[in-house]
Amino acid sequence: MPSPPLTDRRLVVVLGKGGVGKTTVAAALALGLADRGHRTLLIEVAAETRTAAVFGTAPPVDAPVEARPGLFALSVDAERAMQEYLSIQLKVRPLVEMMSRSRAFHQVTQAAPGLAELVTLGKIWDLATAVRDGRPVWDRLVVDAPATGHGLALLQAAASMRDLAGSGPISDQADAIERVVRHPAATGVVVVAIPEELAVTEATEAVTLMRGHGLPVACAVANAVRTSPFGPGDADALRQVRADPAAGSAERAAAGAALATVDGAAHDAREVRALGDGCALPVAVLPVVADLAPGSGGIEQLSAALMTDPALGGAGAA
Numbered sequence: 151m152p153s154p155p156l157t158d159r160r161l162v163v164v165l166g167k168g169g170v171g172k173t174t175v176a177a178a179l180a181l182g183l184a185d186r187g188h189r190t191l192l193i194e195v196a197a198e199t200r201t202a203a204v205f206g207t208a209p210p211v212d213a214p215v216e217a218r219p220g221l222f223a224l225s226v227d228a229e230r231a232m233q234e235y236l237s238i239q240l241k242v243r244p245l246v247e248m249m250s251r252s253r254a255f256h257q258v259t260q261a262a263p264g265l266a267e268l269v270t271l272g273k274i275w276d277l278a279t280a281v282r283d284g285r286p287v288w289d290r291l292v293v294d295a296p297a298t299g300h301g302l303a304l305l306q307a308a309a310s311m312r313d314l315a316g317s318g319p320i321s322d323q324a325d326a327i328e329r330v331v332r333h334p335a336a337t338g339v340v341v342v343a344i345p346e347e348l349a350v351t352e353a354t355e356a357v358t359l360m361r362g363h364g365l366p367v368a369c370a371v372a373n374a375v376r377t378s379p380f381g382p383g384d385a386d387a388l389r390q391v392r393a394d395p396a397a398g399s400a401e402r403a404a405a406g407a408a409l410a411t412v413d414g415a416a417h418d419a420r421e422v423r424a425l426g427d428g429c430a431l432p433v434a435v436l437p438v439v440a441d442l443a444p445g446s447g448g449i450e451q452l453s454a455a456l457m458t459d460p461a462l463g464g465a466g467a468a
């Protein structure tokens with residue numbers, strides 16, 4: 151059975167190498183979902199949030215902040231999630247505060263393998279299953295995951311916990327989370343790369359790993375792809391002008407600059423193909439935008455491009 155379009159899945163996880171545009175793509179997707187009338191929560195998994203810079207809101211640290219109508223942003227950080235978890239479990243606020251301030255607490259949350267990811271996934275699970283007046287609080291959750299390795303660990307946290315816990319209520323809970331995270335009707339993973347060899351390789355490897363773990367990879371996004379107003383057919387004419395001693399220096403420089411855009415676009419198109427072939431996934435292509443500051447219209451432009459890209463249709467998805 152074909153997988154549903156990405157926009158129909160309740161939980162979308164955006165993953166990729168550091169700095170490739172995960173936060174930007176997650177924000178563009180969340181904005182598009184909210185525009186379609188879905189009450190959407192954009193979750194940035196990070197101690198320091200960049201979402202505020204994208205939408206020009208207050209930092210969405212302690213509670214969801216409404217960034218646009220129907221679009222709420224929240225930052226989830228493992229240490230804060232841990233404090234919250236402990237305060238619910240222990241019900242003794244001063245004790246939790248004392249523990250949280252201690253260096254040992256910090257060291258444990260940093261060092262225990264998989265603990266940060268597990269607590270973070272638990273928090274996302276709580277948000278995904280939250281119900282108010284008999285209906286889910288959030289129609290869609292878009293998770294802006296940490297860079298590849300940590301992002302993968304986050305997606306695998308439930309399976310790791312289930313394996314560790316053996317049997318009992320913790321194992322049952324981990325099992326329930328894992329079933330949803332793996333189900334292509336509920337969850338979709340989006341892998342982001344920029345059109346550069348290293349990012350494409352990392353994305354390809356991450357997709358192979360995720361498929362091996364049965365995770366529902368839905369599509370890839372090639373972000374910040376350069377285009378040129380000139381086609382490859384113009385290149386010869388431009389080269390001639392650039393090399394023509396009879397042409398003025400301004401003309402030669404302009405031809406050189408135009409050629410650079412043709413070469414840049416050709417390079418990026420090759421990397422986009424490599425991304426699609428390597429991952430065996432449909433690739434949504436996002437352009438470089440001039441300005442992403444709040445109010446510049448940049449994020450709206452990317453959102454419109456993403457939401458109309460056929461790659462989101464789920465064709466070829468796992």
Ligand SMILES: Nc1ncnc2c1ncn2[C@@H]1O[C@H](COP(=O)(O)OP(=O)(O)OP(=O)(O)O)[C@@H](O)[C@H]1O
Nearest residue numbers: 167168169170171172173174297374437438439442
């Ligand atoms: N399509 C684009 N056009 C122009 N600039 C972009 C585009 N996508 C992202 N950027 C810029 O690139 C930078 C990195 O983007 P972003 O913060 O989304 O990456 P990230 O993958 O979330 O990074 P990190 O791994 O640090 O969380 C930002 O300054 C962002 O504004």
Ligand SMILES: [Mg+2]
Nearest residue numbers: 172173200294
């Ligand atoms: Mg980011």
